[in-house]
Amino acid sequence: MALYPIVILSLFAACAACALSLAVSLRVKKLLDPLIEEGAFKNDRPPTVPIGTEVPGYGKLTDVNGDTVELATGSGDSWILAFLSTTCSGCKAQLPVYREYLKRQGVSPDRLITVVSGAAADLVMYTAEIGEMSRIVHADDSSTIGSDLNVYIWPTYLLVNSERAVEFSTTSISSLPELVTRETKALATP
Structure with missing residues (x-):
């Protein structure tokens, strides 16, 4: 019977760690979603210098x-x-x-x-x-x-x-x- 409180505390600690991990994951997802939608992490971003741009003469x-x-x-x-x-x-x-x-x-x-x-x-x-x-x-x-x-x-x-x-x-x-x-x-x- 002496192990019963330890098992309950261990389960409670594991549940708390899972809840904290889920909260952090959701927060990171909330931060990254706008960046992904704007194309900051997409490979199909438009080129930094548009096609057809003239390179000025610099002598x-x-x-x-x-x-x-x-x-x-x-x-x-x-x-x-x-x-x-x-x-x-x-x-x-x-x-x-x-x-x-x-x-x-x-x-x-x-x-x-x-x-x-x-x-x-x-x-x-x-x-x-x-x-x-x-x-x-x-x-x-x-x-x-x-x-x-x-x-x-x-x-x-x-x-x-x-x-x-x-x-x-x-x-x-x-x-x-x-x-x-x-x-x-x-x-x-x-």
Whole structure:
């Protein structure tokens, strides 16, 4: 009979723990439902930079090596404009996949431009990973390319045509299509 009160207390504690767990779950669901309905956690969100947006001419930008970077234009080939941040965990997580994507393209780094925001001292990881395949531009106060295009999510990857119009926009490197070149266009034409 001495165990009877202990069993009752144990059952009461288990029921209280279940009730507390249910209350927390319902509260979390109540908080997340509006975000899910608004599309904050959906993969089919609209692109951060709308298709057809014109990339403004910036004249000459300077990459992290001090070399002049001109945004590709008039070559007939598409090019990549990526926006990453040194404080973005998603950017760091996607960096190895981005590196493999750049390797597969096999094109001049002048057609692969990566704009990285954050402290200049933190750019080392990006230059070490993709510096030989992409022109890396440090987004500082003198470069407004990201804000002019309304990039507000990092990472953002843009496929841009030779007339500087955005053809494709995504926040996931895995959904970015391959670059189209004059050679691949010629091969695709019957």
